[in-house]
Each structure stands twice: as C-alpha cells, then as structure tokens.
C-alpha cells in the first residue's frame with residue numbers, strides 16, 4: 001500500500017482525534033499507540049518513547065547500521081543522520097517537528113533512487129515517491145579539464161575555502177547549471193537532494 005504524505009498526515013491527525021476522545025493510550029497496545037501517535041506525542045509520553053527507542057535500536061542495527069554506522073553518524077558517501085544537515089526534504093523552515101519527521105519518513109518509506117518495484121508503476125525509471133535526482137557527469141558531457149577545475153574553485157568559493165577567483169570568474173557562465181539542484185546560492189535544494197555546498201559537510205570528501 002502506498003501513502004501520500006498529505007493523506008498520511010490527515011489520517012494520522014484524524015485517528016489521533018478519534019483516539020483521544022475515546023480511549024487513553026495507556027489502554028492501547030503500545031505498538032498500535034506508537035503507530036497512531038504524532039512525533040510530538042511520542043516525545044511527551046515516556047512509555048511510548050521508550051517503546052519507540054527499543055524498536056528503533058533493533059531496526060537500526062538490523063537495517064541501517066551497515067551503511068550509516070552503529071551510531072548513525074555516517075561514513076564516506078553515506079550521510080550522518082544525527083546532524084541537522086539534510087539532503088532530502090527537511091529545509092529547516094518547517095513549522096512543526098511533525099513536518100520534518102514526515103519528510104524523513106518519505107525518504108525511509110520510499111528510499112533514494114529506488115528502482116526495485118514493478119516496471120508498470122515506475123516513473124522515469126524509478127519507483128513512485130522515491131527521492132530522485134542524478135547529478136550529470138560534466139566530464140562525460142564534454143566539459144574541458146580547465147572548466148572542470150574552474151568549477152572546483154567555484155565550489156570552494158561557495159564553501160568559503162581557499163580558491164582562485166580568476167577561475168571562478170572564468171566559469172561564471174556555467175554555474176547557472178548548478179543552481180538548478182544546489183540552489184541559487186549553492187546552499188542546497190532539498191527537493192532535488194542537491195547538497196549544501198556552502199557548509200563544511202562533504203558526502204564525497206573535500207579534496208579537489
């Protein structure tokens with residue numbers, strides 16, 4: 001079954017309203033209560049919170065630790081999930097904790113560049129609702145060695161690292177290409193998973 005985010009949050013709040021008016025969480029089975037509770041409600045309820053932590057610790061070690069590390073702090077090419085630097089969805093301008101949680105939930109439910117689903121439901125070669133974008137390989141697209149090197153200086157100029165400003169000027173006409181996914185100021189575009197190039201967090205390392 002597939003859930004869209006908006007219907008998901010609508011159903012969740014409706015369920016929560018019905019639940020609150022009829023029964024208390026203490027009477028419900030903890031698993032069920034956890035499914036129906038909003039992130040804020042879980043945070044405020046110590047029994048739910050500890051049940052959630054027990055389930056999550058198990059799930060993390062079974063399904064996530066191999067890539068994100070046992071403590072989820074990531075490794076080369078796999079993001080740290082404990083910092084506040086998000087590739088997908090979470091912009092930092094969310095009005096509630098739940099909004100951010102639903103963005104993260106979409107990534108976990110549908111994956112990133114996931115194509116393991118029946119062909120007839122694929123869109124552009126990927127499963128529906130999966131996070132998807134691919135950075136073009138500009139070397140393969142025929143950019144010259146100098147243009148590629150200049151683009152590295154452009155990236156360093158955004159991240160505040162040492163750079164050659166003549167190189168950055170030379171390549172100015174091409175940087176509009178990058179803005180599509182990394183944002184006008186290079187500070188990332190969460191809808192396309194374009195990382196923030198202005199911070200000091202690197203998925204693939206900071207070497208030229």
Ligand code: HEC
Pocket residue numbers: 059060063064065066067068077078079081085086087088089104107108112193
């Ligand atoms: C096979 C390796 C692998 C496994 C297993 C894995 N991840 Fe990931 N995860 C990645 C990679 C790589 C990315 C970065 C995707 C990208 O480049 O956009 C990622 C991204 C994410 C993101 C998005 C982070 C952001 O900054 O937006 C979340 C959330 C996440 N993973 C959660 C999980 C959870 C929870 C599990 C376990 C249930 C898990 N992952 C299992 C490799 C993995």
Ligand code: HEC
Pocket residue numbers: 087133134135136138151154155174175177178179180181182192193194195197201202203204205
């Ligand atoms: C179509 C979208 C798209 C375009 C256009 C694009 N990028 Fe990217 N870029 C991405 C995505 C997505 C990633 C992260 C890849 C991943 O998740 O594994 C990325 C990653 C990067 C990284 C690595 C960041 C890190 O933390 O290690 C750099 C550097 C970068 N891009 C520079 C550029 C430059 C320079 C341009 C323009 C010439 C550009 N990108 C154009 C989507 C794009």
